[in-house]
Amino acid sequence: MLKRLFTNSFLYAMGPQIPKIANLLVLPVITQFLSPTDYGIYGTLLAYTGLLAGLRMMGFDVLLINSFFKKSAWKNYWKRYLGGLYAYNFAFAWVYGFLLYTFMPKEVGENTFIVLALIIIPSTFFSVINKFGGRYFQLKQKPQYIAIVTIIVGSITVLMNLYTIAYLKLGYMGWFISTAIGESISFICYSIPIVKNLGIRPKITLNRNFWKKSIRVALPTVPHNYSTYLLNSSDRLVMDQLKTPIDQIGIYNLAYIFGGYMEFFGNAVGMAVGPIIAGLFNKKTKQAENQIKSLIFFLQTTFLAICFVVSLWVKELFNLLIRNDNLSIAYPLSIIIIMGYAYRPLYWASVNKLMFYEHTNKLWRISFIAGLINVGLNLIFIPIYGIYAAAITTLISLIYLGLSPYFIKEYQAMQNAKIYPVIWMILIVIFTGIAFYLKDINPGIKVICSLLVIAVLFMAFKREKRTLSQIVS
Numbered sequence: 001m002l003k004r005l006f007t008n009s010f011l012y013a014m015g016p017q018i019p020k021i022a023n024l025l026v027l028p029v030i031t032q033f034l035s036p037t038d039y040g041i042y043g044t045l046l047a048y049t050g051l052l053a054g055l056r057m058m059g060f061d062v063l064l065i066n067s068f069f070k071k072s073a074w075k076n077y078w079k080r081y082l083g084g085l086y087a088y089n090f091a092f093a094w095v096y097g098f099l100l101y102t103f104m105p106k107e108v109g110e111n112t113f114i115v116l117a118l119i120i121i122p123s124t125f126f127s128v129i130n131k132f133g134g135r136y137f138q139l140k141q142k143p144q145y146i147a148i149v150t151i152i153v154g155s156i157t158v159l160m161n162l163y164t165i166a167y168l169k170l171g172y173m174g175w176f177i178s179t180a181i182g183e184s185i186s187f188i189c190y191s192i193p194i195v196k197n198l199g200i201r202p203k204i205t206l207n208r209n210f211w212k213k214s215i216r217v218a219l220p221t222v223p224h225n226y227s228t229y230l231l232n233s234s235d236r237l238v239m240d241q242l243k244t245p246i247d248q249i250g251i252y253n254l255a256y257i258f259g260g261y262m263e264f265f266g267n268a269v270g271m272a273v274g275p276i277i278a279g280l281f282n283k284k285t286k287q288a289e290n291q292i293k294s295l296i297f298f299l300q301t302t303f304l305a306i307c308f309v310v311s312l313w314v315k316e317l318f319n320l321l322i323r324n325d326n327l328s329i330a331y332p333l334s335i336i337i338i339m340g341y342a343y344r345p346l347y348w349a350s351v352n353k354l355m356f357y358e359h360t361n362k363l364w365r366i367s368f369i370a371g372l373i374n375v376g377l378n379l380i381f382i383p384i385y386g387i388y389a390a391a392i393t394t395l396i397s398l399i400y401l402g403l404s405p406y407f408i409k410e411y412q413a414m415q416n417a418k419i420y421p422v423i424w425m426i427l428i429v430i431f432t433g434i435a436f437y438l439k440d441i442n443p444g445i446k447v448i449c450s451l452l453v454i455a456v457l458f459m460a461f462k463r464e465k466r467t468l469s470q471i472v473s
Contacts, residue, residue, distance in 0.1 A: 011225070027156060027321040030165045030174075036247030036254075036326055038172040041105050043253025044246070045176075047236035048103050049119055052096055057131060059218035060085060064132070066217070068139045075200055078132065080210065083202035087129045093124040107246060111173060118176040120182035130183065132200070133190025138271060149189040157182040220361050223368035229399055231371050235390040238378040244387070252387040255330035256321075258314060259337030259394075262307060266344035273299065277348060281356045286415065292349060293417035300343035300424055300462055304431060305457045307342040309450050311335040311435035316443065335439060336391040339432040343402030346421050350405030359410045365403075366408070368399040395432065399425050 060081055067077040095122050104112050137145045157178045164174030173289070194200050205211075239249050280288040291428075311334070318331040354362055374397035381389035405411055406421045438446065 012436050015171065021382050026166075028323045030161060031324040031327055032041070033165055033169055034171060034324070036250035037107060037319070038317050039250030039327070040246035040248070041107055041172045041250075043236045043249055043256075044105050044240050045100070045115070045119070046253075047234065047240065047442050048100055049096075049123075050234075051124075051237060052092070052099060055222065056089065056092065056127065057085065058088065059221040060214075060217070061131075061135065063214055063218050064135050065139065068136075075198060076203075078200050079203035080127065080205045082200060083213070084211070085206040086202050087204065089128060093120055096120055096123070102359075103240070105240070105246060115176055118180040122180050122187075126183045129191050130186045130193060133194045136194060136198075140280035143272070144270045145193070149186060152189065153182045153186045156185060159262040176392060194374075212277060212446050221363065223364040229470050231311060231394065231401070233375050233384075234371065235378050235394065238382060239387070239390065242379075242382055244382065248387055251330045252333060252390060254327050255333035255391070256337055258310075258317070258334040258340060261336050262310070263420075266303070269299075270344065270348055273348060274352060277352050278356055281353055284408060284415075289415060289417040290353070293419055296345050296349045296419055297391055299348075300342075301457060303342045303345055304347055304424075305453045307339050308431045308435055309453055310444050311338045311432075312438060312449060314338065315439055316446075332436065332439060333387065333391045336388075336395050338430060339428060339435060340395040340398035342428045342431075343398050343425070346402040346424055348417065349419055350411055350421075352407070353414065353416075354405060354411060357410075357414070359408075362408055362410055370397045370404070373397050373400055376423045399428065406473050 014417060040334070063081055064078065067081075070293045071077055079382035097116055100113070100116055104115070107254045108115055133149075134146055148283070152254040160181055161174055164170045164177050170177070236249055236253060239252070273295070276310065277292060280292050280295075315331045318328045318334075322330075351363065351366065374393055377393035378390055381393065401423050403425050404421070438449065
């Protein structure tokens with residue numbers, strides 16, 4: 001039923017967004033006690049933690065999914081994967097710590113080893129179980145538990161941010177303390193059902209054939225998964241290496257927070273839509289392809305509308321939430337970044353199909369190259385145009401990410417309904433320009449523009465309602 005699509009989307013997207021909304025609401029309080037330098041330190045360290053974070057799971061996500069659906073004794077496989085990942089993570093922690101210590105911003109000073117402990121200990125001991133737990137409840141189609149855990153952990157993290165930043169006045173340290181506490185609580189929430197109830201405990205196996213087969217499947221997905229870092233965080237690393245002032249990195253990092261909300265929303269909706277799209281692919285009929293087209297057209301219209309309306313009002317959001325003149329100047333950057341994430345439905349339609357037909361060895365051509373484009377353009381243009389160049393290169397890279405799968409020969413050789421990806425991408429660029437042009441216009445005109453966009457979205461829903469109901473029934 002159509003209701004199921006919206007219910008799951010709400011639980012995956014809006015449930016976890018509740019603490020994020022709370023985090024937005026406390027911005028007027030905590031930004032009074034933060035500086036661009038605080039945001040710069042936090043953003044820079046996030047960039048370096050992300051540099052190797054893409055290697056932490058070694059692409060084992062695909063192994064968890066495949067074994068869950070294809071193996072009756074999937075728990076035994078998960079035990080061995082869990083044991084292997086823990087052994088690997090203990091060794092990985094030394095490389096991780098050395099990297100962070102080497103590139104630690106000098107402004108951290110005497111807090112260096114405290115920050116290292118707050119980052120490395122949770123990532124080594126807690127992150128694997130948290131990943132297994134989230135994946136298990138997604139595969140069991142029980143988004144309620146994921147939403148509950150996220151709400152609990154997120155709410156505690158927000159309260160700790162308030163306490164450590166606004167009350168204790170610890171600045172950037174407050175974020176790292178709160179995040180470490182949140183990871184610990186998440187570990188408790190997931191270890192109970194995974195370790196205690198299901199009995200999935202780490203099991204070490206030295207079977208060479210087992211690991212050879214597993215790694216052969218998992219490793220090709222690492223560049224694909226790593227692209228998230230290259231697209232979202234590497235720009236701050238490039239800025240740091242190019243000696244961009246830490247306060248400028250901080251302004252960019254704040255601007256990216258709003259783009260991060262759109263990315264999170266897109267990921268969550270994708271988790272709800274993914275199984276529906278896979279089910280349609282499995283039918284292998286022309287009717288199913290047309291249903292996918294209808295679903296993607298509706299979702300793409302929705303994402304474009306939401307990104308445009310949010311971008312249109314981002315100045316007012318900054319004025320409302322950011323009580324710091326040194327930080328509020330970041331809002332024009334947010335418009336460019338937010339609009340970039342309107343590409344997501346187009347990406348689902350093509351990449352999910354390539355994965356369904358096991359063309360995983362082609363994914364690096366899409367996502368990893370998009371990340372490399374982002375890094376390359378940043379290296380060229382940030383020294384010339386500063387932090388605005390990073391925002392524009394992010395938009396360009398995300399457009400490539402959404403467009404390029406449609407030109408891979410393996411995709412073109414399949415039976416595909418026409419989705420017109422080039423036209424959609426042109427529309428994203430046009431609406432980005434319009435939103436940027438109207439960013440300082442009278443709010444009354446913004447209201448009219450927003451209502452027009454909402455009206456178009458409502459008409460699109462009315463048009464596709466019957467087809468959508470058939471798809472998810």
